[in-house]
């Protein structure tokens with residue numbers, strides 16, 4: 001099996017409260033490149049680098065759209081957001097009035113979507129109403145596989161992302 005991956009970094013704009021507290025921007029995209037400069041002398045390279053002015057569409061076109069084509073060729077694809085709290089993961093997936101993941105919805109088919117967050121050791125169902133908190137547990141079976149109920153956790157996360165991406169591809173092709 002051949003696995004390829006691309007890493008993109010996105011720098012979000014300062015929030016109003018950060019501006020109010022006179023926080024300073026300490027990282028910037030090197031113009032015309034996919035590198036970011038931390039401070040004045042620490043350079044990091046990525047496959048894609050998006051500055052604070054980047055739009056949801058730009059991120060979508062560069063990072064998600066190409067996966068849909070490979071998905072239709074039969075490959076698996078995963079979009080994974082990683083970052084400290086408040087760094088913009090949710091915004092990138094859902095942000096604005098319609099986010100990267102949802103903005104292409106023009107027609108709805110029968111779809112099954114799982115949307116999970118793994119924070120430290122805690123699993124949260126992000127589609128659950130905020131008023132209904134049902135803790136999910138990661139369990140280990142007698143073979144040492146971790147999972148939620150009988151489903152391999154890794155497989156489950158992979159499947160839910162694939163389902164979302166499949167949904168997007170359906171929506172884009174209609």
Ligand SMILES: Nc1ncnc2c1ncn2[C@@H]1O[C@H](COP(=O)(O)OP(=O)(O)OP(=O)(O)O)[C@@H](O)[C@H]1O
Pocket residue numbers: 011012013015052083084085086087088089090091092095
């Ligand atoms: N690219 C962006 N442009 C404008 N605002 C943004 C951007 N990215 C994030 N924000 C804003 O920053 C705040 C924090 O973002 P967000 O909630 O997406 O972070 P998060 O990484 O999902 O945090 P957590 O891990 O705590 O859920 C929000 O108010 C969001 O609207």
